[in-house]
Amino acid sequence: MKTEIVHNGNQVIAKFIGRLDTPSAVQTAEDVKPLMEVENKEIILECAELEYISSSGLRIFLSIRKEAAPHGCKVIVRNINDEIRQVFMMTGFVSLFDIQ
Amino acid sequence: MLDLHAEMLLEEYDAQLPVYQRLETVVQQTLEQALERNGIIVTAVSTRIKTRESLEGKLALKGNKYQSLSDITDILGARIITFYTDDVDRIAAIAEQMFDVDWENSIDKRALHQIDSFGYNSLHYICRLPKKMVDDPYCPELNRIRFELQLRTTLQHAWASINHDIGYKTGVEIPREYIRRINRMSGLLELADDEFSRIRTEITDYRRRVQQLVQSGKLDDVQLDGDTFNSYLQARPFDSLNKRIAAINQAEIQEVPLDEYLRVFRALGCKTLGDVHRLKKQYEDNAYRLARYQLGNTDLDIISSAVGIQNICIVCILSTGGGKLGLVRFFNVVNGVNSQNEAIAELTYEQAKSLQL
Structure with missing residues (x-):
C-alpha cells in the first residue's frame, strides 16, 4: 500500500495505491498525517488505484474528514471502484462523504 | 471655553x-x-x-x-x-x-x-x-x-440610533409633527418587540409539547417538519435497528447527522411523525435483512448511525414500486445530486433484488 500527497494550488491530493487493509492501515494513518494540518483547502482522496478498503481504512477516511471540517477543508473522495462504493453504501457512510 | x-x-x-x-x-x-x-x-x-x-x-x-x-x-x-x-x-x-x-x-x-x-x-x-x-x-x-x-x-437600539441621527444631524429644531412620527415608530417597534418575545415563548412551548407527544407516543398529532423531526430523532428511534445491524459484525456505530432524511420521508408521503414511525415499523425487519445480506460476509466492523434509516428508506422505495429510479432520487436527496448516485442505486437494486424485497 502506498500513499502519495501532492499539493496542487487550492487542492491537496492524497493518492492511495493498493489495498488499504488492517495491516497497511498503521502506515497509511502515519502517511496521511500531513492532511490533518491542511487549512482552507480541498482535500481530494484519490482512489483510482485503491483496490480495497477495510474498516481500518474507513476509520482513516473518517478521521481525515473529522479533522478537515474545523480547518475549513472540504473532503472529496474520488474515483472509487464498485467494491469500495459498496463498502461506503452498506456501512451508511455514503452520504457522509462527497463521492465523485 | x-x-x-x-x-x-x-x-x-x-x-x-x-x-x-x-x-x-x-x-x-x-x-x-x-x-x-x-x-x-x-x-x-x-x-x-x-x-x-x-x-x-x-x-x-x-x-x-x-x-x-x-x-x-x-x-x-x-x-x-x-x-x-x-x-x-x-x-x-x-x-x-x-x-x-x-x-x-x-x-x-x-x-x-x-x-x-x-x-x-x-x-x-x-x-x-x-x-x-x-x-x-x-x-x-x-x-x-x-x-x-x-x-x-x-x-430599541435601532430606534435610539435613528432618533439620535435625525435629532443631531439637522441642526434645526425639528417640527412637532416629525417628533410625533418618530415617537410613533417607537410604539410600533415596542409592539414588534413584544410580538417577537411572544413568538419565542410560543415556539418554546410548541417544542416542549412536541417532545411530550413524541415521548408519549402520540405521533399522529404531530405534523412532520424540521423541528418535529429533530425532536423525533432525539428520541433515537433508529437505535435499536442500528444496534441489530451492528451486532452482525460486532461493529462500532459512528454518529452522523440524519436531518437530510426529513426530505426523504416527505417524498415518501409522510405527513406526520406517526407516518414516519409506521413506515419505520413496517420496513425495519427487511432493512435488517438487507444489512445482514450486505455485511454478513464482510469483516466491516464500523457502521454509521445512518445505516438503519437508510436501509428502511431503500426497502420502502423498492417495496412500493419505486424501482431503480426511486433509489437514484433517494441518493440524490441524501448524498446531493452526484454522478455516482446512479452506480450506487444500481448496486443496491441488484442486492435487494436477490432478497426479493
Missing part, C-alpha cells in the same frame, strides 16, 4: 484613564462570561470609555453639576443589545446580582413613559464592581468608580 473647574476635571480624567481602561476590560469580560454561563445569546456586548473631546463637550454644557470626576457616571459605558425584551429583564437580574447597583441613579426608561406616550426605551444601571469580584489593594478605584450599563433590545 472651559472654566477652571472643568479643566481640573479633565486633568483628573487624564490621570484616571488607565484605571478606566482596566475597569473596562473587567466589565466586558464579566458580562460576556455571565451571558455565556446563562446561555443568553445577544446581538452585541460593547464597552466604551468617553473620549476627552466628548467629556469636554459635556463639561461645557453642565460642568458645574459635577464636584469630581467620580460624579460623572457614564465615563465608562457598557451596552448589551438583546434580541428579546424578556432577555433585557433577565440580564438586568443577573447584573443586579453581579454588581453593586446605585439604585438612586439607575433609570428604567421603559417605565418612565406615560401610558399614552412612546419614545426612548432602555434600562440604565449605574454600577460598581463589588470587592468579591475585584479586590486590588493597589487600585481601590476599581471598586469606587461607577459605570453605566445600558440594556436594550435590537429594535
Whole structure:
C-alpha cells in the first residue's frame, strides 16, 4: 500500500495505491498525517488505484474528514471502484462523504 | 471655553484613564462570561470609555453639576443589545446580582413613559464592581468608580440610533409633527418587540409539547417538519435497528447527522411523525435483512448511525414500486445530486433484488 500527497494550488491530493487493509492501515494513518494540518483547502482522496478498503481504512477516511471540517477543508473522495462504493453504501457512510 | 473647574476635571480624567481602561476590560469580560454561563445569546456586548473631546463637550454644557470626576457616571459605558425584551429583564437580574447597583441613579426608561406616550426605551444601571469580584489593594478605584450599563433590545437600539441621527444631524429644531412620527415608530417597534418575545415563548412551548407527544407516543398529532423531526430523532428511534445491524459484525456505530432524511420521508408521503414511525415499523425487519445480506460476509466492523434509516428508506422505495429510479432520487436527496448516485442505486437494486424485497 502506498500513499502519495501532492499539493496542487487550492487542492491537496492524497493518492492511495493498493489495498488499504488492517495491516497497511498503521502506515497509511502515519502517511496521511500531513492532511490533518491542511487549512482552507480541498482535500481530494484519490482512489483510482485503491483496490480495497477495510474498516481500518474507513476509520482513516473518517478521521481525515473529522479533522478537515474545523480547518475549513472540504473532503472529496474520488474515483472509487464498485467494491469500495459498496463498502461506503452498506456501512451508511455514503452520504457522509462527497463521492465523485 | 472651559472654566477652571472643568479643566481640573479633565486633568483628573487624564490621570484616571488607565484605571478606566482596566475597569473596562473587567466589565466586558464579566458580562460576556455571565451571558455565556446563562446561555443568553445577544446581538452585541460593547464597552466604551468617553473620549476627552466628548467629556469636554459635556463639561461645557453642565460642568458645574459635577464636584469630581467620580460624579460623572457614564465615563465608562457598557451596552448589551438583546434580541428579546424578556432577555433585557433577565440580564438586568443577573447584573443586579453581579454588581453593586446605585439604585438612586439607575433609570428604567421603559417605565418612565406615560401610558399614552412612546419614545426612548432602555434600562440604565449605574454600577460598581463589588470587592468579591475585584479586590486590588493597589487600585481601590476599581471598586469606587461607577459605570453605566445600558440594556436594550435590537429594535430599541435601532430606534435610539435613528432618533439620535435625525435629532443631531439637522441642526434645526425639528417640527412637532416629525417628533410625533418618530415617537410613533417607537410604539410600533415596542409592539414588534413584544410580538417577537411572544413568538419565542410560543415556539418554546410548541417544542416542549412536541417532545411530550413524541415521548408519549402520540405521533399522529404531530405534523412532520424540521423541528418535529429533530425532536423525533432525539428520541433515537433508529437505535435499536442500528444496534441489530451492528451486532452482525460486532461493529462500532459512528454518529452522523440524519436531518437530510426529513426530505426523504416527505417524498415518501409522510405527513406526520406517526407516518414516519409506521413506515419505520413496517420496513425495519427487511432493512435488517438487507444489512445482514450486505455485511454478513464482510469483516466491516464500523457502521454509521445512518445505516438503519437508510436501509428502511431503500426497502420502502423498492417495496412500493419505486424501482431503480426511486433509489437514484433517494441518493440524490441524501448524498446531493452526484454522478455516482446512479452506480450506487444500481448496486443496491441488484442486492435487494436477490432478497426479493
